[in-house]
Amino acid sequence: MPDRDDLIDRPSETLRAPTMADVARLADVSTATVSNYLSGRAELLRRMGPEVQERVREAARALGYVNNKTARHLRIQRTERICVLLPQLGIPYADQIANQIDAIARARGYSAIIVTAHSLEEWQRVLAEVEGGLADGIIGDADGFSEDELGELFGDGTRTGKAHLVLHANAAPRGFSVVNYDRLSALGLALDRLRAHGRRRLAYFENVSQRRNPRAALVRDYVARPDSGMELVAMLQCASSRATAAEAVRQLMAGEIRPDAIVVESDFSAVTVIEELQRAGVNVPADIAVIGCGNAEEGLFANPRLTTIGPTAISLAEPTTHLIDRIEQKGELGVRSFVLPWTLIARDSG
Known part of the structure; x- marks a missing residue:
């Protein structure tokens, strides 16, 4: 493994910001391994193991390396962000949805942007921002919108190249995937x-x-x-x-x-x-x-x-994973319909 002082103190190295290749050389790993580590994706981190992770982390710290996500996003043509639209926060069901999507997204190296939106106009504004590069797609609770209004929002789903997942009582997939709950x-x-x-x-x-x-x-x-x-x-x-x-x-x-x-x-x-x-x-x-x-x-x-x-249990792991897969496959993966059953849970108060 190269001597750290040789890499840090070399005069030519001080004239520019450290690169991913510098981190890889100091950690004695490949540049691909450093890239995988910096992606934050849980499955990639598991494959490299804690010892390699620590070497890459220590090398990046020693060199003062700052991950340039903007450059990465330009290279892969994705923002690695998902916009989560909910009618409001502070109620149990919405908070559970937000927390679960955020955890699943982080495990795949994505960030979740949580936005509250009620009206059709607010949804249209957020969709325009997503189309403009805010995020790679939307997961939204569209309860309260008719299927005609969903058509007005998303069209046939092909006009933007973004991937969307809609939570709705009975909407059918049409350019966007759906999670139906009754x-x-x-x-x-x-x-x-x-x-x-x-x-x-x-x-x-x-x-x-x-x-x-x-x-x-x-x-x-x-x-x-x-x-x-x-x-x-x-x-x-x-x-x-x-x-x-x-x-x-x-x-x-x-x-x-x-x-x-x-x-x-x-x-x-x-x-x-x-x-x-x-x-x-x-x-x-x-x-x-x-x-x-x-x-x-x-x-x-x-x-x-x-x-x-x-729901007896809220599980959005499969729908959220499907959405990220659609994003990374640039829409080649087809839309799907998922079901989140709701029921009466009878206890003592009524």
Whole structure:
């Protein structure tokens, strides 16, 4: 292995920034090995082993080598970034999606850019930025958009050369891959459960949204059915924050007509609703049943344990890996459809 001082102190070396070849020579490995190390891709790091990784890391540190990602991106014609579009953060389901995609992307040497976008116009703006070089593709929760609106956003998927993955209740792949999940059927099961247990006065706490909410629409339609026997006491945009959810409970308790069931579009806020009801002397579920959304772990530790709707497990590893494969194969890999099942998870609170 070359002597480090020879490489560091050589006068000609001080006239320019150290290169990948310099790092390879000092670490006594190939330039390809240094490139693989700097890519950060988990499978490549596993192959080279910890001893080689340490040699490359120490050589880069000793030389003051700074990885020029801009040059790499120009060479491979990719940004190695994925843009993740979510309606909002701070709710269990969205946070789990963001964290999981970020971890999978990092294992492949990619970065995840997390962006919140609600309206069609906001999505169009982000898509334009992605097409302009912000990222190699999008993973987006498009719940609330019709299939016509998805067509307006993405066209046939061939106009940009980017790879996209859309989370949607029932959209079919057309130039973009999809992860289908049926939140609406799961919500219907929750309403059926409340009705079967004799609940008749419903309050629905939805997340703050700038676009139409198909779940809120389903609740209105369900209650309006002649055979439902239910009344919608309140529909409030307060589930995005625990503080606003708690305030909504206080307002309901001060009103003339109290609900006997509350459905909340966030498990975190649903747990807060239970706590606030108990502070008001309300027995959950004897007096008021509470059902959350997202199947967050916190619901297991609520007292009583939170009944919720959601996936039994969120696994976006295969869809995210597929998207990155499509990016690296420049669209030669075809689009696919994946399924993330949602269901009612019955526990003690409702």
